[in-house]
Amino acid sequence: EKAGYPHFMLKEIFEQPRSIADCMRGRLNVENNSIQLGGIEDVMDDLVNAKRIVIAACGTSWHSGLVGEYLFEYLAKTPVEVEYASEFRYRDPLVGEGDVLLVISQSGETADTIAALREAKKRGALVLGICNVVGSTISRETEAGVFTHAGPEIGVASTKAFTAQVVVLTMMALSLGKRKGVLSQDEMSKFIKELSKIPSKVEYILEHNDESIQKMAGLFTYAPNFLYLGRSYNFPVALEGALKLKEISYIHAEGYPAAEMKHGPIALIDEMMPVVVIAATDHTNEKMISNIEEVKARKGRIISIMNDENSDVMDLSEFHISIPTTNDCFSPLLTVIPLQLLSYYIAVNRGCNVDQPRNLAKSVTVE
Numbered sequence: 001e002k003a004g005y006p007h008f009m010l011k012e013i014f015e016q017p018r019s020i021a022d023c024m025r026g027r028l029n030v031e032n033n034s035i036q037l038g039g040i041e042d043v044m045d046d047l048v049n050a051k052r053i054v055i056a057a058c059g060t061s062w063h064s065g066l067v068g069e070y071l072f073e074y075l076a077k078t079p080v081e082v083e084y085a086s087e088f089r090y091r092d093p094l095v096g097e098g099d100v101l102l103v104i105s106q107s108g109e110t111a112d113t114i115a116a117l118r119e120a121k122k123r124g125a126l127v128l129g130i131c132n133v134v135g136s137t138i139s140r141e142t143e144a145g146v147f148t149h150a151g152p153e154i155g156v157a158s159t160k161a162f163t164a165q166v167v168v169l170t171m172m173a174l175s176l177g178k179r180k181g182v183l184s185q186d187e188m189s190k191f192i193k194e195l196s197k198i199p200s201k202v203e204y205i206l207e208h209n210d211e212s213i214q215k216m217a218g219l220f221t222y223a224p225n226f227l228y229l230g231r232s233y234n235f236p237v238a239l240e241g242a243l244k245l246k247e248i249s250y251i252h253a254e255g256y257p258a259a260e261m262k263h264g265p266i267a268l269i270d271e272m273m274p275v276v277v278i279a280a281t282d283h284t285n286e287k288m289i290s291n292i293e294e295v296k297a298r299k300g301r302i303i304s305i306m307n308d309e310n311s312d313v314m315d316l317s318e319f320h321i322s323i324p325t326t327n328d329c330f331s332p333l334l335t336v337i338p339l340q341l342l343s344y345y346i347a348v349n350r351g352c353n354v355d356q357p358r359n360l361a362k363s364v365t366v367e
């Protein structure tokens with residue numbers, strides 16, 4: 001059932017070209033230049049009229065929600081707030097009629113996320129969901145929603161569910177942007193064409209980088225700490241890379257927006273500190289280069305995830321992973337892949353139980 005892979009996690013990482021394509025199938029239509037999301041068609045007017053969308057989720061699903069915030073604000077000009085479901089739930093939240101709460105959950109059974117959705121529903125908000133498991137509590141209790149269709153995810157560390165969630169959020173933001181008149185037909189067409197190329201770009205990354213990431217993992221297996229830095233769309237990817245490493249390899253790791261580094265974490269950097277920089281967003285390139293220089297000045301060890309042929313970043317990096325270029329707003333779908341592999345190989349080297357890390361369960365059904 002692991003299809004020849006030693007672990008479910010590796011199988012699920014390698015499944016992503018297909019799971020992403022499955023998630024787009026029948027929804028993203030390049031020929032007609034359209035996006036059809038049947039599950040939310042009936043509430044599209046509510047979304048168009050929504051003053052804001054509140055996203056609530058936990059863990060990796062919360063990270064995809066953060067990517068969603070950037071996507072909805074850029075593509076549909078709808079303000080978004082992203083909340084930890086647990087915090088939202090216990091804060092006497094200011095939501096009610098006219099508000100949209102979007103919950104995101106792979107399992108559809110996460111107790112805090114269920115509690116958040118029930119609370120918002122009680123207060124009169126329209127509650128929508130992005131779920132992987134059909135028939136789960138969240139998919140039943142939300143008023144409308146979109147399934148991710150990523151297939152069963154067995155490894156405790158979420159991989160293909162994350163990319164599918166980001167694809168759904170992207171398609172939602174694009175169709176909302178179109179309905180609101182934020183995006184022209186022409187802009188839509190460019191975005192749709194580029195989005196349809198993501199599965200083959202993910203495939204390219206898996207084919208061309210797997211070996212070099214294995215080698216790199218060998219060099220950093222016993223690092224006690226890791227820092228992950230990203231900007232804009234890739235700030236949530238920095239958080240996700242750090243979470244993946246923590247949960248399966250038990251290495252302490254932190255993700256930060258790159259510019260926040262100088263407000264504290266920079267004090268941690270010395271010649272022992274690997275710093276993973278996600279430098280694959282064009283519009284933040286120059287600023288990212290100065291962040292890399294700040295790390296290097298303190299002898300930190302730079303591992304960069306960068307766009308093809310970014311020689312400035314390459315020259316400054318001890319190790320680099322080149323990925324195909326895409327639109328900045330789709331880049332999390334590509335940049336996260338090498339980070340999943342890096343954490344996987346480090347965990348394997350350390351002899352950790354990758355699919356069932358200590359103290360963790362696939363779905364967290366306690367509040």
Ligand code: M6R
Nearest residue numbers: 059060061105106107110157158
């Ligand atoms: O099933 P959910 O998406 O609601 O789960 C949320 C988190 O428990 C989950 O993403 C967790 O953080 C993963 N182990 C991360 O890899």
